Amino acid sequence: MKTLILIPARAGSKGLKGKNVKNLGELPLIAYSILFAKEVATHNDIVCISTNDPEVIDIAEKYNLPVPFVRPDALASDFAGSYEVIMHALNHYDALDINFDSVLLLQPTSPFRLVEDFNKMNALYTADCDMVVSVCVSKNSPYFNLFEQDQYGYLKKSKESDGIRRQDCPEVYAFNGSMYLISVAALKRTNFQGFTKIIKSVMPEERSIDIDNMRDWKIAEYFLIEAKNENS
Template sequence: MRILYLIPARKGSKGLPGKNTKLLGDKPLIEYSIDFALNNLKNDDVLCISTNDEAVITIAESKGITIPFIRPDELANDNASSHDVIIHAINQYEKLNQTFDAVLLLQPTSPFRIQDDFTNLIKEYSVDTDMVVSVKLAKENPYFTLFEENSEGFLNKSKIGNYERRQDCPEVYAFNGSMYLINIESIKKSRIAALKYIKKIIMPEERSVDIDTLADWTLAEFYLKNENS
């Protein structure tokens, strides 16, 4: 299986400006994802960093990574979706007569992956799977703690079930943003939200930090400090 490792890192985050190149511990945030990819590339796999950020390009080039294209402005704003970024990258490589079986989306805002996570991800993948995604156990549960407002302004449980204790409810999962291993043919046909044949690997809370705000960053620093202590 030939994999396109794709790290999306646009410039201009509003929640935490410059987060991709901000030092987390002793290295820039994006370097955690770059190092993870470099440690797992095999055979003719390719690492692509889709960015319009000169600081990111400098970091990548310092690690011997060639940036094959600059992400266009229309894919570097708040309205650009991950699907559009993935398809753009696939198309750029196909112009160079390079094709892949799967794309592994590694969001730089989720730095705490370990080798076992990757191994489990690969084990779950098969040609009849649209995507294998990393998840965490969700604290909120639609049978118990999640509600939707009806037309009369009253709250109803998001999912109906006769459960009186949370521990009796079915387990539910939340994408943790860390890894998405996606079948190339599937992503060409459907957007990520429309994929049907999805498998999961579970990552613990301490490896499921998705950094978007200063509070997230502070939590990441806490977990990193405890890991290294």
């Protein structure tokens, strides 16, 4: 299987300015995904950063990862979606007659994934599925503590359940934003909303940090320190 390993890293984050190039511990945040991509890539794969940020390009080149194109401004706004960014990258390589079976999307805001997480995900992937996605077990549940407002203004459980404890309810999962292993055939057929064959790959809470703001950053720093203490 030939995989495009794609790291989307646009400039202009609103939640935490410059987070992709900000040092988390001893490395810029983007470097965690670059090093991970290089570690899991096979000789068939291509690692690509899609960015419009000159600082990200500089960091990538320091890690011997040439950036093949600068992402167009239209795909670097707050309104641009991941699907459009992925298709732009695939179209770039299609024009060069380089084709892929799958795309591994690595969000740079999730620095703590491990090779074992990828190996588990990769083992779950089949030619018949649309996507294998990394998830974590959700503490919030539509069967227990998630509600919707009805026509009278009252809160009702999003999904009816007789469970009086969360543990009594069906387990639910949240995309943790870390990794998406996606069929190119599925991408060319429909967007994410059209996917019907999605397989979960569960990651633990401590590796499911998705950095969006300073609070998330502080939590990531805490887990980084804890990991170093465990390994020392």
